[in-house]
Amino acid sequence: MFKKNRIIKEEQVQFSIDSIYRGHHEVTYKGIKAIRCPFDYVIYQMIINEVKPDLVIEIGTNIGGGALYIADLLDMNGKGVIHTIDIVDMVDAKVREHNRIEFFTKGWLDYDLELTKGFNNILVIEDASHFYQDSIGILNKFHNVVSKDSYFIVEDGIINELGLEKDYKGGPLKALREFLPNHPEFFVDRKWCDMFGINATFNVNGYLKKK
Numbered sequence: 720m721f722k723k724n725r726i727i728k729e730e731q732v733q734f735s736i737d738s739i740y741r742g743h744h745e746v747t748y749k750g751i752k753a754i755r756c757p758f759d760y761v762i763y764q765m766i767i768n769e770v771k772p773d774l775v776i777e778i779g780t781n782i783g784g785g786a787l788y789i790a791d792l793l794d795m796n797g798k799g800v801i802h803t804i805d806i807v808d809m810v811d812a813k814v815r816e817h818n819r820i821e822f823f824t825k826g827w828l829d830y831d832l833e834l835t836k837g838f839n840n841i842l843v844i845e846d847a848s849h850f851y852q853d854s855i856g857i858l859n860k861f862h863n864v865v866s867k868d869s870y871f872i873v874e875d876g877i878i879n880e881l882g883l884e885k886d887y888k889g890g891p892l893k894a895l896r897e898f899l900p901n902h903p904e905f906f907v908d909r910k911w912c913d914m915f916g917i918n919a920t921f922n923v924n925g926y927l928k929k930k
């Protein structure tokens with residue numbers, strides 16, 4: 720975060736991907752850490768309202784602030800549940816209480832796709848380790864359960880822009896480059912990616928709509 724007492728020129732405006740990246744680690748929802756880019760919060764709200772999913776699968780729970788936000792959006796729709804998956808159980812007590820959230824703590828590989836049976840409108844969010852191997856594995860495992868006209872959201876392709884591509888072995892963008900040519904049933908929905916500027920999102924080319 721910027722130092723609170725630093726001197727700024729009057730009416731100065733100065734922000735960048737780096738400053739938004741620093742800030743997004745400070746974001747909370749209802750007081751709970753909810754690591755997501757602010758642009759993407761707005762986009763999520765609009766997508767959940769548009770799609771009105773009956774099941775959201777979020778891979779990567781962390782403290783659960785993101786899951787809580789989505790669960791509240793489902794509340795506003797009056798329907799839907801969220802299956803949120805992690806490899807650790809560090810969920811805030813307030814999140815645990817929400818009756819639209821179901822928790823899975825054995826990782827995405829262990830999640831049984833049979834659990835999606837009976838749902839008609841499924842949206843999937845890949846927000847796990849951001850390593851290429853996880854990203855491509857998640858895309859390959861979950862793409863079939865995404866419903867027509869719904870989304871597969873792949874988080875945090877922004878790591879390339881931040882110079883972290885090598886650390887993540889190519890990250891989500893390498894996975895997308897590999898996945899998309901083999902899956903013409905998905906297209907990158909520019910409506911969301913470019914809403915605030917070209918790929919002005921942390922989910923670079925990451926809003927995949929199913930035809």
Ligand SMILES: C[S@@+](CC[C@H](N)C(=O)[O-])C[C@H]1O[C@@H](n2cnc3c(N)ncnc32)[C@H](O)[C@@H]1O
Pocket residue numbers: 752753754755777778779780781782783784785786804805806807825826827828846847848853
């Ligand atoms: C960026 S955080 C998720 C943030 C969360 N979606 C939110 O909105 O606050 C990434 C999470 O992915 C989890 N993760 C790492 N490997 C995973 C795996 N194999 N399956 C599921 N989750 C995994 C990490 O433990 C971590 O909590």
